[in-house]
Amino acid sequence: MENTIILYPAFLMMLLTFYLYGKSYIINLKEVKKKTLRYGYFKAYQGESPEHVEVLRQTLKNQFELPILFYFLISISLILNNVSKPDLAFAWIFVISRYVHCYIRLSSNYVPLRAKIFQIGYFTLFFWMLYILFNNL
Numbered sequence: 001m002e003n004t005i006i007l008y009p010a011f012l013m014m015l016l017t018f019y020l021y022g023k024s025y026i027i028n029l030k031e032v033k034k035k036t037l038r039y040g041y042f043k044a045y046q047g048e049s050p051e052h053v054e055v056l057r058q059t060l061k062n063q064f065e066l067p068i069l070f071y072f073l074i075s076i077s078l079i080l081n082n083v084s085k086p087d088l089a090f091a092w093i094f095v096i097s098r099y100v101h102c103y104i105r106l107s108s109n110y111v112p113l114r115a116k117i118f119q120i121g122y123f124t125l126f127f128w129m130l131y132i133l134f135n136n137l
Helices: 003-033 051-062 066-079 085-106 111-136
Strands: none
Touching: 003 051, 003 066, 003 085, 051 085, 066 085, 066 111, 085 111
16 A cells, blocks of 8 residues: 555645635634624734634634644654555544534534544544554554
């Protein structure tokens, strides 16, 4: 198996992040034009803002929390030059969980379901880390 195949889920994660940046920019611009959001809000992200702006901001911020471990595990897999089918499965499960998590957060934002999806991603990374640890090092 070609090791670089592990980059497909990584690129899809990056695409999600870029999408959220773009969506955030457009939404923020609209809210500023409607005068429901002041430019001063962006100095320290303090003050009043519409709830959907905060939800989107938190969703974008989340892309720099748990996914950092995902990118690290991708890097380790490439450095070890040993990408396997389980590595790919772990990577794809995590990416799918992040897309579903974002969809829930930006639509219904139903916290119990969102929490379950988060746990799937969390434990996927945890077990992937153990898999790498016990099978490669």
